[in-house]
Amino acid sequence: MAEVLCTLPLPAPFEEMVRPRASLSVLGRIAPSAELAERLRAHPVDVLCPQLRDPITADLLDAGLPTLRCVSLYAVGYNNVDVDAATQRHIAVSNTPGVLTDATADCTLALLLAAARRICEGDAAARAGAFQGWEPDYMLGMELTGALLGVVGFGRIGQAVARRALGFGLRIAYSTDVEVSIDADIQGRVTELPIAELLSTADVISLHVPLTDATHHLIDERALRSMRSSSVLVNTSRGPVVDETALVRALREGWIAAAGLDVYENEPQLAPGLVECRNAVLSPHLGSATVATRAAMARLTAQNSLDAIDGRVPTNCVNPSAWEGGAPPAVS
Ligand code: DGY
Numbered sequence: 426m427a428e429v430l431c432t433l434p435l436p437a438p439f440e441e442m443v444r445p446r447a448s449l450s451v452l453g454r455i456a457p458s459a460e461l462a463e464r465l466r467a468h469p470v471d472v473l474c475p476q477l478r479d480p481i482t483a484d485l486l487d488a489g490l491p492t493l494r495c496v497s498l499y500a501v502g503y504n505n506v507d508v509d510a511a512t513q514r515h516i517a518v519s520n521t522p523g524v525l526t527d528a529t530a531d532c533t534l535a536l537l538l539a540a541a542r543r544i545c546e547g548d549a550a551a552r553a554g555a556f557q558g559w560e561p562d563y564m565l566g567m568e569l570t571g572a573l574l575g576v577v578g579f580g581r582i583g584q585a586v587a588r589r590a591l592g593f594g595l596r597i598a599y600s601t602d603v604e605v606s607i608d609a610d611i612q613g614r615v616t617e618l619p620i621a622e623l624l625s626t627a628d629v630i631s632l633h634v635p636l637t638d639a640t641h642h643l644i645d646e647r648a649l650r651s652m653r654s655s656s657v658l659v660n661t662s663r664g665p666v667v668d669e670t671a672l673v674r675a676l677r678e679g680w681i682a683a684a685g686l687d688v689y690e691n692e693p694q695l696a697p698g699l700v701e702c703r704n705a706v707l708s709p710h711l712g713s714a715t716v717a718t719r720a721a722m723a724r725l726t727a728q729n730s731l732d733a734i735d736g737r738v739p740t741n742c743v744n745p746s747a748w749e750g751g752a753p754p755a756v757s
Contacts, residue, residue: 426446426447426448426756427446427447427448427471427472427734427756428447428448428450428468428469428470428471428472428492429443429447429448429449429450429470429471429472429473429474429730429734430449430450430451430452430464430465430468430470430472430473430474431449431450431451431452431474431475432451432452432454432455432456432461432473432474432475432476432479433451433452433453433454433455433476434451434453435474435499435723435726435727436719436720436723437720437723438720438723438724438727439723439724439726439727442724442727442728442731443727443730443731446731446734446735447471447472447730447734447756450468450470452464455476455478455479458479458480458482458484458485461475461479461485461488462484462485462488463488465485465488465489465493466488469489469491469492469493470489470492470493471492471493471494471495471733471734471756472493472494472495472496472497472730472733472734473489473493473495473496473497474496474497474498474499474726474730475496475498475499475505476499476500477498477499477500477502477505478505478692479505480505481496481505481506481507481511482507482510483507483510486507486510486511486514486516487514489516490514493514493516494515494516494517494733494753495516495517495518495519495729495730495733495734495739496511496516496517496518496519497519497726497729497730497733497739498518498519498520498521498726499521499722499723499726500520500521500713500722501520501521501522501523501525501713502520502635502636502662502663503518503520503743504635504636504637504663506518508743508744511744511747512744512746512747514747515747515748515750515753516747517733517738517739517742517744517745517747517748518742518743518744518747519726519729519730519732519733519739519740519741519742519743520729520741520743521721521722521725521726521729521741522581522741523581524718524721524722524724524725525712525713525718525721525722526581526582526585527585527718528712528713528714528715528717528718529582529585529661529712529713530582530585530586530588530589531589532661532687532708532711532712532714533582533586533589533631533633533659533661533685533687533712534586534589534590534593535685535708536659536661536685536686536687536706536708537574537590537629537631537657537659537685538569538593539685539706540657540659540683540684540685540704540705540706541566541567541569541572541629541657541683542566542567543564543566543683543704544706545706546564546703546704547564549703550564567628567629567655567657567682569593569594569595569629570593570594570595571594571595571596572595572596572628572629573595573596573597573598573626573627573628573629574586574587574590574595574596574597574598574627574628574629574631575598575599575600575618575623575624575626575627575629575630575631576597576598576599576600576615576631576633577599577600577620577623577630577631577632577633577634577643578599578600578601578632578633578634578635578662579599579600579601579605579607579615579617579633580601580603580605580633582633582661583599583601583631583633584605584607584608584611586631586633587599587611587614587615588608588610588611591611591614595629597611597614597615597616598615598616598617598618598623598626598627599615599616599617599618599623600617600618600619600620600623601617602634602639621651624648624651624652625651625652625653626653627652627653627656628653628655628656628657629656629657629658629659630644630652630656630657630658630659631659631660631661632644632658632659632660632661632662632666632667633661633662634662634666635662635663636662636663636665636666640663640666641665641666642665642666642667642668643666643667644658644660644666644667644668644672645668645671646668646671646674646675649668649671649672649674649675649680649681650675650680652675652680652681653681654679654680654681654682655682656681656682657681657682657683657684657685658672658675658681658683658684658685659684659685659686660684660685660686660687660688661687661688661712662688663688664686664688664689664690664691664692665690667686667690668690669689669690669691669695669696669699670696670697672684672696672699673696673697673698673699673702676699676702676704676705677698677702682704683704683705683706684702684704684705684706685705685706685708686705686706686707686708687708687709687710687711687712688710688712689710692710693709695707725740725741728740729741729742734755734756735755735756736752736753736754736755736756737752738752
């Protein structure tokens with residue numbers, strides 16, 4: 426029987442889908458890499474289902490050989506996996522695209538609205554007894570109708586954010602480094618701009634790029650200084666896309682007006698000073714955190730694992746070339 430190891434338990438229907446075809450073990454915590462490697466050597470598995478907090482390095486993949494055939498991620502982002510090393514070792518890597526687009530776009534809009542309209546700052550003031558009644562100039566924020574939203578990265582999630590923002594009367598521009606096909610319902614309602622122009626003209630910047638060498642610190646001190654002092658930055662992609670230390674200075678010193686963040690450079694740590702920035706709305710990596718979305722992610726993770734066990738290229742494989750020379754035979 427095939428062997429599957431999850432580092433953390435996954436929600437239904439993962440277990441009921443996988444159990445008939447594999448013996449399933451769950452580590453129950455995020456272990457140090459050396460410990461996870463030791464576990465793979467002691468109890469070889471065919472499929473490993475790690476979390477986005479588990480670094481899947483070449484050394485760890487080596488520890489899984491010769492049995493490990495698939496790393497089946499419970500996430501769409503796969504920056505924690507050395508995909509080239511996996512490909513060289515003929516290990517497929519799969520993810521869960523599509524099913525978390527709407528939940529992540531909703532979370533982005535929640536952060537955008539909260540940051541632009543100072544909702545969390547107001548909440549804190551109300552709780553602290555600092556609200557002294559309506560005043561003409563108390564806690565004024567940004568008017569969103571007619572404001573320009575700049576979407577950096579215009580894949581599935583970027584476009585879902587644009588679609589929602591159009592409903593709030595924002596104008597939309599985007600920048601992208603890769604060729605994208607624009608969904609029919611928003612075609613003609615969005616404009617492409619070079620990133621430098623997007624940063625310097627948008628009222629709100631929302632980040633939707635994967636974390637790669639090219640996007641690491643894409644939003645650095647220079648980028649932040651080029652943004653409008655009245656602007657809002659929203660990040661629901663990956664923390665290291667933003668230089669968080671520079672962002673704290675930007676928020677403190679008024680280079681930008683506010684930020685809405687769901688992801689952090691060194692999760693779960695926050696950069697020194699970020700917590701004290703009242704103009705930052707901080708959510709703890711909740712982009713895909715709805716019951717329905719997490720169940721859909723579990724279903725895809727299970728399906729990708731079963732595909733690999735049965736010797737089929739996983740439905741959502743990010744490195745199909747790993748099995749270019751032929752898929753391994755089904756595990757009996
Ligand atoms: C992902 O899937 O990459 C998110 O960050 C967590 O759902």
